[in-house]
Amino acid sequence: MSEPTLKKRALRLRDAKPIVEIRNVTKRWGSFLAVDDISLDIAEGEFFAMLGPSGCGKTTLLRMVSGFETPSEGEVRIGGEDMTWVPPNKRPVNMVFQSYAVFPHMTVRKNVAYGLEVDRVPAAEIKTRVDEALALVQLSQFADRKPDQLSGGQRQRVALARALVKKPRVLLLDEPLSALDAKLRDAMRLELVKLQQQIGVTFIMVTHDQDEAMAVADRIAVLHKGRIRQVASPETLYQRPADAFVADFIGRTNFFEPKSVRRAGAGATVETAETAALAFDRVPEGDITLSLRPEKVRIGPEAKGDVTLQARLGDVAFQGENSVVELHLPSGRAILAFVAGDAAATVGAMEEGSAIPVAWNASDMLPLARG
Amino acid sequence: MESWRRATAAFAAFAGPTTLWLMVFFLVPLGIIWVYSFGENVSLTEIKTTWTWSNYARIFEPEIATLFWRTLWLSGIATVVCLIVGYPVALSIATAEAKWKPWLLLVIMLPFWTNLLIRTYAMLNILGAQGRLNDVIGWVWAAGDGLASLVGLDGLFGERFQPVTFLGTQLGVVIGLVYVQLPFAILPLYSSMERLDRSYLEASMDLGAGQFRTFFLVLVPLTSAGLVTAAIITFIPALGSFLTPDLLGRGQVDMIANVIERQFKKANDWPFGSALSLFLLYVTFIVLAVKAIIDMQAAKRRRS
Numbered sequence: 001m002s003e004p005t006l007k008k009r010a011l012r013l014r015d016a017k018p019i020v021e022i023r024n025v026t027k028r029w030g031s032f033l034a035v036d037d038i039s040l041d042i043a044e045g046e047f048f049a050m051l052g053p054s055g056c057g058k059t060t061l062l063r064m065v066s067g068f069e070t071p072s073e074g075e076v077r078i079g080g081e082d083m084t085w086v087p088p089n090k091r092p093v094n095m096v097f098q099s100y101a102v103f104p105h106m107t108v109r110k111n112v113a114y115g116l117e118v119d120r121v122p123a124a125e126i127k128t129r130v131d132e133a134l135a136l137v138q139l140s141q142f143a144d145r146k147p148d149q150l151s152g153g154q155r156q157r158v159a160l161a162r163a164l165v166k167k168p169r170v171l172l173l174d175e176p177l178s179a180l181d182a183k184l185r186d187a188m189r190l191e192l193v194k195l196q197q198q199i200g201v202t203f204i205m206v207t208h209d210q211d212e213a214m215a216v217a218d219r220i221a222v223l224h225k226g227r228i229r230q231v232a233s234p235e236t237l238y239q240r241p242a243d244a245f246v247a248d249f250i251g252r253t254n255f256f257e258p259k260s261v262r263r264a265g266a267g268a269t270v271e272t273a274e275t276a277a278l279a280f281d282r283v284p285e286g287d288i289t290l291s292l293r294p295e296k297v298r299i300g301p302e303a304k305g306d307v308t309l310q311a312r313l314g315d316v317a318f319q320g321e322n323s324v325v326e327l328h329l330p331s332g333r334a335i336l337a338f339v340a341g342d343a344a345a346t347v348g349a350m351e352e353g354s355a356i357p358v359a360w361n362a363s364d365m366l367p368l369a370r371g
Numbered sequence: 372m373e374s375w376r377r378a379t380a381a382f383a384a385f386a387g388p389t390t391l392w393l394m395v396f397f398l399v400p401l402g403i404i405w406v407y408s409f410g411e412n413v414s415l416t417e418i419k420t421t422w423t424w425s426n427y428a429r430i431f432e433p434e435i436a437t438l439f440w441r442t443l444w445l446s447g448i449a450t451v452v453c454l455i456v457g458y459p460v461a462l463s464i465a466t467a468e469a470k471w472k473p474w475l476l477l478v479i480m481l482p483f484w485t486n487l488l489i490r491t492y493a494m495l496n497i498l499g500a501q502g503r504l505n506d507v508i509g510w511v512w513a514a515g516d517g518l519a520s521l522v523g524l525d526g527l528f529g530e531r532f533q534p535v536t537f538l539g540t541q542l543g544v545v546i547g548l549v550y551v552q553l554p555f556a557i558l559p560l561y562s563s564m565e566r567l568d569r570s571y572l573e574a575s576m577d578l579g580a581g582q583f584r585t586f587f588l589v590l591v592p593l594t595s596a597g598l599v600t601a602a603i604i605t606f607i608p609a610l611g612s613f614l615t616p617d618l619l620g621r622g623q624v625d626m627i628a629n630v631i632e633r634q635f636k637k638a639n640d641w642p643f644g645s646a647l648s649l650f651l652l653y654v655t656f657i658v659l660a661v662k663a664i665i666d667m668q669a670a671k672r673r674r675s
Contacts, residue, residue: 068573088576101574105592114588115578146672159574166578 010233013218016043017080019202020065020170025074027060027226034060035071036226042170047196047203049213052223053249058206059174061223065204066095066172079169089118094163095172098179102147102158108134109143111158115166133165136195153184164199173205177212189215210250214238222246243284243369247291254297254335256290256365270367273331275307278362284369296364297337299325300346305359313356316347323347327358408645418641426646435630435647442627443654445541445616446609449548453556453605454598456549461560461597462590465567476561479554487551491618494547498537498619505534539621547615552608556601563597564590596669603662607655627651 018041027035035057042048050058063069064076067088076084083091094115103111112133116126134140137157147155156176163171176192177185193216196203207213213220214234221231222245230242234250241247244255256272261283268283272290298305314326314334322340325347329335337358339347350356408426410418429435464475482490497503512532519527537543571593575585591598613628620626627647634644 066577068576088573089579089581095574095577097570097574099568099570101568101570103571103574103589103593105595114575114580118578118580118584118588162574162578 013043013046016045018042019044019079021077023075025071028072033226038228044202045200047216047218049217049220050206050223051210051213051220054208056223057226058223062172062174062206066093067091092168093170093172094166094168096159096163096176098175100155100159102155104147107144107146108158112162112165129165133161137161152180170202170204175207192216244289247368252294252336254292274329280367283367287370288367289370290365291368292360292365294336295338296360298359299337299339299356300343301357303357303359306362308359311356311358313350313352313354404645404648407642408649410642426642429643430650438627438630442610445544446606449545449552449609450602450606452549453552454601457553457556457560461557461564464561465564479557487614491614495618498543500534508535538619539623541624543619544616544624547619548609551615552605556605559600559604560597563594567593599662
């Protein structure tokens with residue numbers, strides 16, 4: 001997909017009506033607050049991801065959309081209708097379970113037909129729709145197999161076909177790729193994106209894997225301890241994280257603790273152990289930290305920037321197109337840098353512990369509220 | 372683990388005593404019974420082994436054959452009732468909160484702490500003509516009778532309360548068998564439900580099925596192994612039950628074990644008693660063989 005179509009898609013989705021509206025939803029288990037007053041709109045046709053570490057409430061939120069949990073407070077609307085108390089079998093959404101939950105006592109065809117049979121769809125229609133769904137996930141030749149004769153990836157596609165054959169308005173995916181091995185996972189990511197664009201159904205995916213969310217989603221909600229930290233496109237999350245938690249969770253970053261913060265209006269002058277006083281136009285309220293992405297760090301004799309330091313070289317991990325370099329700053333702090341091309345070759349030839357010039361631009365440091 | 376072939380001494384030390392015990396107290400008596408079953412009574416105390424088949428032939432005489440059928444029938448009914456009653460009980464334990472499960476299972480196993488004989492006498496107390504169950508039925512009758520006379524339908528339920536006869540009837544024996552066997556049915560059912568991935572049931576609901584269809588189309592098929600085990604483990608001991616028909620049947624609802632007992636005691640016909648015992652054993656083997664075949668075919672169906 002080229003850049004202009006991406007833009008167009010983002011614009012179209014921004015103007016689309018919300019298909020799922022989560023309104024001030026709270027879920028308590030005894031005294032434990034699993035979901036804490038979350039409001040969220042998900043647009044029709046969007047590929048939306050809920051991302052967060054385990055226990056952040058993302059699965060509970062998904063299960064409240066599917067109907068397996070009911071909110072302690074708040075409202076869940078689907079397609080403009082209040083669905084808060086509607087049981088799962090009466091909701092226009094279908095789910096792909098983490099374990100796939102493909103019925104082991106039925107063939108692939110029977111599994112896919114199940115949802116239509118319980119809806120008493122006429123047999124002839126069931127046959128055509130099941131055939132279509134199986135073709136969509138490229139499982140036509142496996143229709144008469146039993147699930148335990150299928151691979152993990154195939155079983156997952158049965159689960160997808162079984163959910164999609166019901167023509168849901170929203171497809172829910174609970175950690176859909178976590179049970180697959182790494183190679184297959186990458187392939188399935190692409191397939192999921194293609195599938196979603198082909199059929200245009202809204203996908204809501206729950207995952208703890210930030211790479212996965214970044215690769216597939218139009219927008220991502222980052223959750224932590226039952227609250228939303230940020231909802232944004234993958235690019236925005238990476239480049240303009242709302243706080244230190246998001247910056248740390250999405251990609252990798254280096255944090256610099258401020259020694260002093262002198263505020264002036266919305267901005268402030270921040271001094272750290274590594275840097276002289278730097279002025280920032282916008283600095284969030286409260287306790288802050290400075291984030292610097294590893295790819296913004298330049299190293300080597302030619303490195304230039306607002307901040308220049310002499311560091312000592314630590315571990316170098318070669319990762320194909322770039323290398324991850326650990327640098328020990330004079331202050332004692334260790335930071336990471338991504339280097340590519342000639343610089344990587346230079347660094348690769350150096351001894352651990354040798355002195356190396358390091359530089360970056362002050363504008364690449366982001367003042368963020370501590371998460 | 373080391374192969375037992377290479378550690379013969381250790382293997383003999385561990386397996387030896389058990390093997391000896393089973394030989395002396397199980398295989399040898401069984402062999403004696405087997406030999407007896409081909410014998411004839413020649414005097415009050417002497418049995419001559421003549422390798423006759425007549426003892427086995429007598430099993431198929433109408434009187435005994437009927438008893439065998441009754442045994443199969445009562446055990447079958449008791450098994451079906453155990454499954455129907457036990458299934459929801461097992462389900463509610465399996466879906467109960469984790470902290471309650473051990474206690475609920477304890478309640479199921481509690482009867483094993485009391486001797487079967489004492490529990491059966493308790494059943495006599497409950498099922499008797501003036502028993503507790505009849506007290507309850509009588510109370511319900513009185514309430515119904517009162518209501519009927521209120522609306523001017525005096526005597527709708529009969530002139531006087533007639534206690535229901537449980538003792539000495541097939542109903543009473545089935546109640547007793549169900550009571551004794553129910554825990555054995557619940558435990559394998561519970562374990563098959565406990566192992567079941569809850570998301571199968573959620574997937575069914577998610578795909579539009581209600582509770583009812585999820586139960587019959589997903590839960591029951593996926594716990595069928597537990598159902599078969601529960602059925603076998605209920606049916607086989609029921610086939611050989613002696614005390615329950617003896618006490619609750621009042622000698623009027625004999626099952627095969629009662630007849631076997633009579634051969635060894637009152638009738639003093641050990642050869643015939645032996646033949647009956649072994650025949651019951653063969654029937655049990657057939658039941659187990661049927662289960663094995665079902666298991667094998669299920670495995671084959673999964674593969675093909």
